[in-house]
Amino acid sequence: KAGVTQTPRYLIKTRGQQVTLSCSPISGHRSVSWYQQTPGQGLQFLFEYFSETQRNKGNFPGRFSGRQFSNSRSEMNVSTLELGDSALYLCASSLVGVKDSANTIYFGEGSWLTVV
Amino acid sequence: AQKVTQAQTEISVVEKEDVTLDCVYETRDTTYYLFWYKQPPSGELVFLIRRNSFDEQNEISGRYSWNFQKSTSSFNFTITASQVVDSAVYFCALSGMNTGFQKLVFGTGTRLLVSP
Numbered sequence: 492k493a494g495v496t497q498t499p500r501y502l503i504k505t506r507g508q509q510v511t512l513s514c515s516p517i518s519g520h521r522s523v524s525w526y527q528q529t530p531g532q533g534l535q536f537l538f539e540y541f542s543e544t545q546r547n548k549g550n551f552p553g554r555f556s557g558r559q560f561s562n563s564r565s566e567m568n569v570s571t572l573e574l575g576d577s578a579l580y581l582c583a584s585s586l587v588g589v590k591d592s593a594n595t596i597y598f599g600e601g602s603w604l605t606v607v
Numbered sequence: 608a609q610k611v612t613q614a615q616t617e618i619s620v621v622e623k624e625d626v627t628l629d630c631v632y633e634t635r636d637t638t639y640y641l642f643w644y645k646q647p648p649s650g651e652l653v654f655l656i657r658r659n660s661f662d663e664q665n666e667i668s669g670r671y672s673w674n675f676q677k678s679t680s681s682f683n684f685t686i687t688a689s690q691v692v693d694s695a696v697y698f699c700a701l702s703g704m705n706t707g708f709q710k711l712v713f714g715t716g717t718r719l720l721v722s723p
Contacts, residue, residue, distance in 0.1 A: 522709045534698065534713040547707040579650050585709055594640055594708045598652035 493518065495599035497582050503605045509570040512602045516563050516584030522546075523565040524596070525557060528579040537580075540565055541587065569604075577606045609634045611701050613714035620689050621722055628684045628697050628717045636660070636703030641675065641682045642711065646696045655697075658682065689721045 496515040504510050516523050524547075525537040536549040540559035557567040563584075569576055581601045585594060610633040620626045632641065643655040656666060658675050666673045670687045686693055696718045700711040 524709050524711075526711070533715050534700075534711075536710050536712070539707065539709045541709075547710050549710075581650075581652060583652075583709075583711075587709070594702070595654060595657045596642065596702075596709060596711060597654055598644070600649060600651040603650065 495582055495584050495597055497580075497599040497602050499602060500600065501603045501605075503607060504572050505607055506572055506574060508572050509568060510572060510604060511566055511568045512580055512582075512604075514565045514567075514582030514584075514599060516565070516582075517597055520584035520586050520597075521563055522585045522587045523559055523563060524583045524585075525565070525567050526581040526583065526598075527551075528581060528601070529575075529577070534581075537567065572606045574606050577604060579603050609636075609639075609701050609703055609706060609712045611699050611712055611714035613699055613717050615717045616715070617718040617720065619720045619722065622690060623688050625685060625687050626689050626719065626721075628686075628699075628719070630682045630684065630699030630714060632680050632682065632699070632701045634701060634703050636705050639701060639703040640708060642700040642702075643673065643682075643684050644698045644700065646698060646716070648695075652698065655684075686719075689719075691721050691723055694719055694721045 522541045524539040539547040543559045559565045579601045582599045585596045612631045639660045641658045644652040672685045674683045696716045698716045699714045
């Protein structure tokens with residue numbers, strides 16, 4: 492069973508540009524979440540999508556946005572990039588359901604973004 | 608608010624030593640989940656264990672064991688007979704019913720260095 496897949500794995504962007512990151516969840520998983528990891532702030536929750544709707548949101552500016560498609564695949568976008576956006580962006584998926592195990596959250600390998 | 612504290616920033620041990628990673632959490636939720644993840648240099652967060660707030664049974668999986676104590680709000684992780692391959696950053700995380708089970712709050716992580 493394939494895990495959470497993220498593309499691209501590495502990218503370099505210039506300040507002011509925008510970037511789109513993609514995530515394919517584990518087959519059958521309906522919830523997709525995004526996290527930012529930086530040395531200074533650690534791992535922080537960006538947002539969660541379920542059934543194409545944003546269900547939860549962290550404390551990030553509006554430059555950070557996302558969406559989820561009908562096949563549960565998700566993209567996140569960061570506009571007007573700043574140097575401080577350099578980070579590892581991690582996507583996670585979970586089944587979601589009544590069973591306890593449905594709330595296990597699995598992560599992808601992440602996308603390493605460098606803003607220069 | 609939810610909070611996870613991993614007071615140990617870095618631990619160095621020699622192979623075959625036992626090591627315990629501490630995790631203390633704060634939450635007002637009565638229903639919540641606790642997680643441990645391993646992050647190797649590649650960046651992926653590897654799921655190790657999920658425990659719900661109603662299940663205080665300790666768990667053992669091979670060389671890994673977890674001690675969940677609600678009375679002290681702790682969820683500690685012990686590696687028995689450590690190996691070089693255990694070297695990684697380990698994160699403890701928490702999610703709750705009121706904030707959303709798919710929204711993880713992470714500790715700052717503990718870097719474990721196992722030398723031969």
